[in-house]
Amino acid sequence: MKGFKPIVIILFLISGVTCQKLQGQAAIVAMLFGDQVASEEFNLGFELGMNWSDYSNIEGVRGKHAIRIGMSGNIKLSESFYLSPAIYFLSQRSFHFKNLSLDTGNPLFDNEFQNTGGRGQLRYVDLPVMTWFALDKWRIGLGPQVSFLTSSNLTFEGPEGNFERDIEENTNAIDYGIMTGLSYELGKARKGKGIFLQLRYYQGFSDIFEDSLLAPENKQHFFAVHVSLPFITEELAQKNLEQ
Known part of the structure; x- marks a missing residue:
């Protein structure tokens, strides 16, 4: 039964069908179970990140900072390997464009917004599963990520004002790819509860926009800076301070 409780909590995190429900579930799990389920083999964590995205085969696109917020699980497989399934219930991809x-x-x-600039924003629910190799305070991670689109729009900037167009029907509902990461642990921060500072890179393998909007394939990739705040007990925090 020792491994049953973490599995139940992870399944609870990924249940639900809307961004609002997922956000509420993650907050409830954090408040009710964050410290209680923490052990040396498993703990939950709060994830906060900022990314800069780009797309292939689209000229004049410049990444714009956007946020990622979610929850993660940290499962100790051995002294050197950790498994970290996560859910980002709010994950934005924002960019500027020059000539659409x-x-x-x-x-x-249409005549007023030809070959003009503007900005775009896509929102996803991200489900990455990272495997981390630990070496002292450093960790190197790799794993797949699947993303589910929740909204997509472009804002065209014209001389008389802006025009926002919903392009969700022209954006593919699922994106998938590989996430890599480099993490450093500040073990004594937060009175021994720790902070993980991370750099991540994501490379998508699927076409983001349908041909009716943009062609050919527009694969997505982004760099991200993350802060991970683990939920652990006071007892484990004291142990970290002593070490």
């Missing part, structure tokens, strides 16, 4: 044209079928709007 509005195509709504309405000449009144």
Whole structure:
């Protein structure tokens, strides 16, 4: 039964179908079970990150900072290896573009926003599963990530004002790829509860936008800076301070 409780909590985290529900579930788990389920073999953590995204085959695109918020599990497999499934219930990809044209079928709007600049924002629920190799305070990670689209829009900037277009129907609902990471542990921070500072890189393998919007394939990739705050007991925190 020792391994049953972590599995139940991880399944609870990934249940639900909307961003709002996922956010509420993660907050409830953190408040009710964060410290109680913590042990040397398993603990939960709060994840906060910022990323800069880019897309292949789109000229004039410049990444814009966007946030990622979620929860993770940290499972100790051995002295050197850790497994970390996570859910980011809010994961944005934002960017600026220089030369896109509005195509709504309405000449009144389309003629005003031809070859213009603007910004785009996509929102996902991310499910990465990272395997980490630990060497003292450093960890090197690798694992798959699947992302589920929740919203997608472009804002075209014109001389008379802006026009926002919902492009969710022109954006593929699922993205998948590989995440790599480099992590450093500040073990004595937060009175021994610790902080993990991470650099991450994601490379997507799927086409983000449908051909009706942009062609050819527009694969997504981004760099991210993360802060991970583990939930552990006071007893384990004291042990970290002593070490």
